[in-house]
Amino acid sequence: xxxxxxxxxxxxxxxxxxxxxxxxxxxxxxxxxxxxxxxxxxxxxxxxxxxxxxxxxxxxxxxxxxxxxxxxxxxxxxxxxxxxxxxxxxxxxxxxxxxxxxxxxxxxxxxxxxxxxxxxxxxxxxxxxxxxxxxxxxxxxxxxxxxxxxxxxxxxxxxxxxxxxxxxxxxxxxxxxxxxxxxxxxxxxxxxxxxxxxxxxxxxxxxxxxxxxxxxxxxxxxxxxxxxxxxxxxxxxxxxxxxxxxxxxxxxxxxxxxxxxxxx
Numbered sequence: 547x548x549x550x551x552x553x554x555x556x557x558x559x560x561x562x563x564x565x566x567x568x569x570x571x572x573x574x575x576x577x578x579x580x581x582x583x584x585x586x587x588x589x590x591x592x593x594x595x596x597x598x599x600x601x602x603x604x605x606x607x608x609x610x611x612x613x614x615x616x617x618x619x620x621x622x623x624x625x626x627x628x629x630x631x632x633x634x635x636x637x638x639x640x641x642x643x644x645x646x647x648x649x650x651x652x653x654x655x656x657x658x659x660x661x662x663x664x665x666x667x668x669x670x671x672x673x674x675x676x677x678x679x680x681x682x683x684x685x686x687x688x689x690x691x692x693x694x695x696x697x698x699x700x701x702x703x704x705x706x707x708x709x710x711x712x713x714x715x716x717x718x719x720x721x722x723x724x725x726x727x728x729x730x731x732x733x734x735x736x737x738x739x740x741x742x743x744x745x746x747x748x749x750x751x752x753x754x755x756x757x758x759x760x761x762x763x764x765x766x767x768x769x770x771x772x773x774x775x776x777x778x779x780x781x782x783x784x785x786x787x788x789x790x791x792x793x794x795x796x797x798x799x800x801x802x803x804x805x806x807x808x809x810x
Contacts, residue, residue: 549758550604554618555647557584560626563634569595569705570637573650576619582647584619585705588640593767594712595705596646601784602680602704603648604759609676609747612700615649618764644764648702657692657699659732665699670736671743673701678725678798679791680707686730710787714771717783721790724801735809737802744799751792753785760784 555576564571569589575581587593603613626638664670673692677685684706685691691703710720728734737743760781768777791798 550608550762552600552616552618552762553578554620554644555580555582556620556622557625557645560629560634560638563631570634572634574619574647576617576647581650581652582617582619583614583650583702584645584647586621586637586641587643587645587767588637591705591712593770597711597763597767597784598680598708599646599648599703599705600762601759602682602707603701604762605680605751605756606676606701606704608755608759609672609750611673611676612698613648614651614700614702617647617649619645619647621645644766651693651695651700654693654695654700657690657694657732659687659735661694664736665733667736667738668743669699670733671739672747673699673733674728674731674737674802675740675743675747675799677707677731678728678802679788679795680704681709681723681725681727682707683709683727683730685732687732690732692732708784708787711784714773714783717787718790721787722794722797724797726801726805728798728802729805729808731802731805734802734806737806740799740802740806744795748792748795751788753789756788757785 555578557574558577559575561573571583571585573581574584585596585599587596600616603616607613621641623642629635693700693702710717765777768780771780774780
């Protein structure tokens, strides 16, 4: 597999805020002429949400799941100066520098459990397994973060994943969580082959491949945790967490299988 890379684009036009989430992402145009859903470093969860979006999104892509292209978006001072909303102005001013964006999928619509045909057992089980791995709390019937685009299922919005990194105390201990919140997953009713997904997907996520993804995190987004002496040590702590979680995948697989059985 090729080494992952991310393009960097420059935001050129603020189009509109997307008020579905608390972080106030926005639809923007960049200097490549494309539209992106932009996530801002100045939002409530800061760069941690951007790190989660980047790492989880690229892990999903590595596993063969569909994720819109992720890019770095540079925001220059003065961008969106004509935006009248003071809340948005404050957000933009707090976000100068490097942010993150996902390619906008025009005419996409939200998945719901009543759509026909339903997702295949293999796909649903893979997504449930992935979300259990990255502890994604945000793929529920209330907030599916799944889009149908060109008749395919696409995964979006992973900023709530890897929530352990909001408090690094005992992080390796907490990597062993069975993740009971998986019972709320919108695809759980269709996920009848989670152990098979584990056997198929876990070998893909080697230490080398995970480190390649983690190497994409800009150094300026790291190093703000006092228990790590450098951005490199901070980055490797993410690797240690993910490898520990993978090595204990039986725990979250059994939890997801049990939650699925409760639906039958």
